[in-house]
Amino acid sequence: MEQDAAIEAFAALAQSSRMKIYRLLVRQGHDGLQVGEISRRLEIVPSTLSGHMAILRRAGLVTAKRQQREIHYSADLAVMNELVGFMLADCCNGQVENCSEILTLLEPGTG
Amino acid sequence: MEQDAAIEAFAALAQSSRMKIYRLLVRQGHDGLQVGEISRRLEIVPSTLSGHMAILRRAGLVTAKRQQREIHYSADLAVMNELVGFMLADCCNGQVENCSEILTLLEPGTG
DNA sequence: AAAATAATTCGTTAATTCGGGAAGTGGCGA
């Protein structure tokens, strides 16, 4: 992951509606949701929502798949991993023993 | 972690200079760096840098400690953990077996 | 007490972001 990609991902998540969308898709799992359903659940008008989806898509955080008339979006969790790896790379100059915090970090399902 | 806090953290990192600052501090480990040193290394003028440090500080991503005349900043890695936990909470409706991706995620030092 | 150094706050300007209505695409059923 490059810095520009990381910034794009963070910027995508640094907005109330988009964070709700992403977290909703994370909860939905692999199947995801179609745009209309997201629109109804989060009460975001289609044009606005479409813009948000494009931003999340460009950031790589979600993927789109057309099914008949609808477009299904789902969260790509791997990008979150890359993001964290990038941000914490070479922590404590690689002397991880000086930095035990990081070892206990990042256990899934904590939040 | 609340949504507003998460947004504040992401917004703080969604900016080129601030991401460089944060990653620099992550590499420096517990001791951190003083503002003047960050200013020299990243070539950011003091007033601009000060604003960036305040944003990172308010987001909880870094902590400041005065030592004589200088102020030392260091990264607080725990917040990154909370952030990821919050974003991925209830992944796949809690059925983690449907969502094995997350289990292989987030191994430190990957990036 | 005055000068020097470290960092922050203030004020201005330029650029970016956000939300949503109107209009445009593309796929599907009658």
Next chain:
DNA sequence: TCGCCACTTCCCGAATTAACGAATTATTTT
């Protein structure tokens, strides 16, 4: 093929964000 439905693109005003010089606050040195 005509219309409908799901979604996207275009456009706009309003609000937010970014950078930096000048002035300010806080701490140390002489």
